[in-house]
Amino acid sequence: MLTVTILGNNSALPAYSRNPTAQVLQTPEESFLIDCGEGTQVRLLQYKIKTSRISHIFISHLHGDHYFGLIALLSSMALQNRQQPIHLYAPAALEKLIQLHLEVAEATLSFPLHFHPLEKAGIIADTHSVNVHCFPMQHRIPCWGFVFSEKKNLRKIDPVRVQSYGVPPEYYHRLQLGEDYIHPKGTIVPNNELTIEAEPPRRYAYCGDTLYSEDILEHIHGVDLLYHETTYLKDFELKAANYFHSTTEQAGRIAQKSGAKRLLIGHFSSKYETLDCYLDETRAVFPATDLAIEGACFKV
Amino acid sequence: MLTVTILGNNSALPAYSRNPTAQVLQTPEESFLIDCGEGTQVRLLQYKIKTSRISHIFISHLHGDHYFGLIALLSSMALQNRQQPIHLYAPAALEKLIQLHLEVAEATLSFPLHFHPLEKAGIIADTHSVNVHCFPMQHRIPCWGFVFSEKKNLRKIDPVRVQSYGVPPEYYHRLQLGEDYIHPKGTIVPNNELTIEAEPPRRYAYCGDTLYSEDILEHIHGVDLLYHETTYLKDFELKAANYFHSTTEQAGRIAQKSGAKRLLIGHFSSKYETLDCYLDETRAVFPATDLAIEGACFKV
Numbered sequence: 001m002l003t004v005t006i007l008g009n010n011s012a013l014p015a016y017s018r019n020p021t022a023q024v025l026q027t028p029e030e031s032f033l034i035d036c037g038e039g040t041q042v043r044l045l046q047y048k049i050k051t052s053r054i055s056h057i058f059i060s061h062l063h064g065d066h067y068f069g070l071i072a073l074l075s076s077m078a079l080q081n082r083q084q085p086i087h088l089y090a091p092a093a094l095e096k097l098i099q100l101h102l103e104v105a106e107a108t109l110s111f112p113l114h115f116h117p118l119e120k121a122g123i124i125a126d127t128h129s130v131n132v133h134c135f136p137m138q139h140r141i142p143c144w145g146f147v148f149s150e151k152k153n154l155r156k157i158d159p160v161r162v163q164s165y166g167v168p169p170e171y172y173h174r175l176q177l178g179e180d181y182i183h184p185k186g187t188i189v190p191n192n193e194l195t196i197e198a199e200p201p202r203r204y205a206y207c208g209d210t211l212y213s214e215d216i217l218e219h220i221h222g223v224d225l226l227y228h229e230t231t232y233l234k235d236f237e238l239k240a241a242n243y244f245h246s247t248t249e250q251a252g253r254i255a256q257k258s259g260a261k262r263l264l265i266g267h268f269s270s271k272y273e274t275l276d277c278y279l280d281e282t283r284a285v286f287p288a289t290d291l292a293i294e295g296a297c298f299k300v
Numbered sequence: 301m302l303t304v305t306i307l308g309n310n311s312a313l314p315a316y317s318r319n320p321t322a323q324v325l326q327t328p329e330e331s332f333l334i335d336c337g338e339g340t341q342v343r344l345l346q347y348k349i350k351t352s353r354i355s356h357i358f359i360s361h362l363h364g365d366h367y368f369g370l371i372a373l374l375s376s377m378a379l380q381n382r383q384q385p386i387h388l389y390a391p392a393a394l395e396k397l398i399q400l401h402l403e404v405a406e407a408t409l410s411f412p413l414h415f416h417p418l419e420k421a422g423i424i425a426d427t428h429s430v431n432v433h434c435f436p437m438q439h440r441i442p443c444w445g446f447v448f449s450e451k452k453n454l455r456k457i458d459p460v461r462v463q464s465y466g467v468p469p470e471y472y473h474r475l476q477l478g479e480d481y482i483h484p485k486g487t488i489v490p491n492n493e494l495t496i497e498a499e500p501p502r503r504y505a506y507c508g509d510t511l512y513s514e515d516i517l518e519h520i521h522g523v524d525l526l527y528h529e530t531t532y533l534k535d536f537e538l539k540a541a542n543y544f545h546s547t548t549e550q551a552g553r554i555a556q557k558s559g560a561k562r563l564l565i566g567h568f569s570s571k572y573e574t575l576d577c578y579l580d581e582t583r584a585v586f587p588a589t590d591l592a593i594e595g596a597c598f599k600v
Contacts, residue, residue, distance in 0.1 A: 013376050014342050038372045039339045042314050062404040064375045072338045072368045076313050093404040100400060104362040104393040106441050141406050 002027055002130075002150050002202045002300035004225070006266070006292045007043040011231050011245075012065050014038070015270035019294060020065035023227070024049055025148055025204060027129040033057045034146065034206050040069035041076050047295055051077060052084070056125055058132070059090035060208035061143035067094065071101045078110045085112040089124055089134070091142055092117035118144045121219070135219040137210035140244040145207045145216055147223065150300075153198035161194050202300040205260070209267065211241060212250040217258050225300045226260035227292065229267035234281050248278055252285025266292030302327055302430075302450050302502045302600035304525070306566065306592045307343040311531050311545075312365050314338070315570035318594060320365035323527070324349055325448055325504060325600075327429040333357045333373075334446065334506050340369035341376050347595055351377060352384070356425055358432070359390035360508035361443035367394065371401045378410045385412040389424055389434070391442055392417035418444045421519070435519040437510035440544045445507045445516055447523065450600075453498035461494050502600040505560070509567065511541060512550035517558050525600045526560035527592065529567035534581050548578055552585025566592030 003026050008019035020037025024044070031053040033040070044051055051073070059067050067090070074086070088094070095115045102108060116124060118134055125132040130148045137143040154176035162172070167181050167189075175181060181189040205220040207228045220226055231245035240247045246254075248265065255263035263286050268275055275291050282289045290298065303326050308319035320337025324344070331353040333340070344351055351373070359367050367390070374386070388394070395415045402408060416424060418434055425432040430448045437443040454476035462472070467481050467489075475481060481489040505520040507528045520526055531545035540547050546554075548565065555563035563586050568575055575591050582589045590598065 012379050014345065019342075038369065039342065042319075042339065045314065064372055064401070064405060068368075068372045068375075069338065072364055075364045075368075079312050091404070093400075097397075097400055097404060100393075100397055101364070104391070104397060104441075105364060141404075 001153075001199065002148065002204055003297050004204060004227070004264070004300060005047060005049065005297045006294050007040055007047070008035075008037045009266040009268055009292045009294055010065075011229075011267045011269055013270045016273050018268065018270075019043065020068070021208065021267060022069065023206070023292075024054070025300075026053075027150070030055055030127055030129050032130070032132075032148065035060055035066040035208060036068075036070040036073060037065050038068040038072075041073045043294070044073075051080075052082065054086070055084065056087045056127065056132070057089070058134075058144075058146050058206075059088070059094060060137070060145070060206070061139060061141055062091050062093060063141065063209065066208065070094075071098060074098065074109060074113070075101075075105075075107070078107070082111045085114055087114045087116060087125065089116045089118055089132075091144075092119070118142075133219070135216060137207060137216065138213040138244065139209045139211070143209050145205065145210070145219065147219060148204045148206075150201035150203065152201055155191070155195035155198045158194055158196055165189050165194065167194060204300045205258075207254070209244065210246060211244050212246050212254070214254075214257065216254070220254075220258045220260065222259045223261070225262045225264060225298060226255050226258060227264040227266065228254055230265040230278055230282060231267050231269055233277055248281035249285055252282045252289065255286040255289070261288065263289040264292045264298060265289060301453075301499065302448065302504055303597050304504060304527070304564075304600060305347060305349065305597045306594050307340055307347070308335075308337045309566040309568055309592045309594055310365075311529075311567045311569055313570045316573050318568065318570075319343065320368070321508065321567060322369065323506070323592075324354070326353075327450070330355055330427055330429050332430070332432075332448065335360055335366040335508060336368075336370040336373060337365050338368040338372075341373045343594070344373075351380075352382065354386070355384065356387045356427065356432070357389070358434075358444075358446050358506075359388070359394060360437070360445070360506070361439060361441055362391050362393060363441065363509065366508065370394075371398060374398065374409060374413070375401075375405075375407070378407070382411045385414055387414045387416060387425065389416045389418055389432075391444075392419070418442075433519070435516060437507060437516065438513040438544065439509045439511070443509055445505065445510070445519065447519060448504045448506075450501035450503065452501055455491070455495040455498045458494055458496055465489050465494065467494060504600045505558075507554070509544065510546060511544050512546050512554070514554075514557065516554070520554075520558045520560065522559045522561075524561050525564060525598060526555050526558060526562070527564045527566065528554055530565040530578055530582060531567050531569055533577055548581035549585050552582045552589065555586040555589070561588065563589040564592045564598060565589060 010018035310318035
């Protein structure tokens with residue numbers, strides 16, 4: 001199971017208690033942080049998301065509203081004497097910045113930080129529960145989108161059936177992988193008598209700051225949940241293009257053309273106190289749309 | 301008149317809704333930001349303190365909990381197209397860090413940023429309303445204390461008297477400076493008939509992260525309000541020394557020995573949810589002590 005929790009949904013300037021971009025994607029075993037605007041560590045505390053479970057961090061680009069909270073988060077992890085490594089995927093220059101921050105504080109991290117510079121489209125991470133694939137977005141500076149593809153889920157044990165057939169617990173993992181149960185006396189119990197179909201693996205696409213661009217469609221085709229930025233309302237298409245951002249209508253069109261099942265929108269402008277206008281305009285193009293409200297948790 | 305508003309009072313890690321160090325010192329004409337932990341710009345918004353009035357920023361040292369919010373604040377000022385210059389006083393390495401952050405974002409600031417590296421004790425700023433003087437603290441990395449000395453205040457016009465003597469408004473500023481009023485017909489009205497004594501100029505000392513050190517006494521002698529860090533309770537004197545910090549009792553002793561009129565304590569440990577223990581222990585040594593509670597505004 002994949003869920004995404006929104007930690008920040010505003011663009012550029014903080015406003016109306018909305019914060020800069022950050023999200024955390026979770027599987028039952030792992031947590032992945034996507035972008036890390038200022039104050040992300042406070043939001044993680046607030047929503048009781050354990051930083052100790054975050055093993056991989058993905059930074060789309062080096063505009064401050066997408067990464068200014070990262071160095072503070074890493075510092076706090078070190079102050080808490082974290083030992084488990086962090087894998088960080090980001091544009092190459094971020095590594096130098098982190099080094100310089102540590103240098104001026106005469107500090108070191110307590111854990112290994114494995115830095116993976118984003119350079120070309122392709123698979124960048126292969127973890128216990130997901131594969132992650134990146135692709136270029138069209139922004140003023142180099143910016144990357146990410147698709148998280150869940151690995152095949154294990155079949156679920158039917159607790160009543162395994163007991164009635166007397167299957168020993170050490171056999172359960174083989175059942176989860178789809179094997180039949182062979183009784184010591186030779187009887188074969190077919191797997192589907194003992195387990196329930198696994199949930200199909202899900203895919204989540206994160207498309208941060210970007211112009212409207214159909215080049216991304218091949219990468220996000222058919223995802224279960226697509227996050228796409230909507231900095232501007234539809235009447236500001238020209239302004240959006242000037243600032244390398246997208247409108248509500250454009251995000252809806254990308255969702256439609258990509259065959260995404262559902263759409264999540266965010267990176268709202270500080271001009272708007274309420275967000276209904278974003279939702280209404282996007283739903284007019286793509287009805288299965290939700291606002292990336294801070295604190296909300298979406299099942300992918 | 302000088303006031304100081306607390307924007308953050310916690311040490312190192314954010315906890316219990318307390319934030320890392322930041323304060324704003326205000327005169328009727330100017331605002332000075334002292335340290336700038338993560339999220340300072342959000343607190344400025346929350347307490348309705350106009351960033352446009354901040355002309356000078358003072359960073360005591362380059363541990364993240366004292367400056368991680370600075371680059372975000374400067375970026376936001378630039379996004380709002382600020383034109384007025386900022387004077388920034390900080391350890392030299394911060395300039396390189398700011399440059400690198402701007403470089404990776406391919407960004408420039410919309411306003412002149414005058415960087416003043418802190419190198420030796422002495423007067424560092426002479427503004428419309430205050431002089432600022434810095435001196436070294438004893439911390440793990442170079443760290444600076446600051447004393448803000450209000451310039452002589454203007455005498456206050458007595459509105460009833462000036463009217464009854466028929467003093468024209470264009471003469472008021474000369475009265476505020478202490479001159480007598482000379483009537484066109486030659487009569488002299490003594491200044492103290494027309495104005496009220498100005499408030500005596502005040503002095504505020506900011507002593508951020510530091511070991512207990514009597515070397516600072518000469519710099520902060522007789523200030524009206526002293527801020528001194530109290531990371532640890534009195535039973536942790538050894539631990540405080542190991543981490544280059546001070547205890548409640550030590551801050552009280554510094555206030556006492558310096559002849560400060562009042563003491564403000566902060567930089568609390570994330571171990572404590574409530575702060576009464578800090579207050580009680582410090583007041584036992586120096587009764588005129590207050591907690592640097594976030595959002596509170598103290599008249600210097």
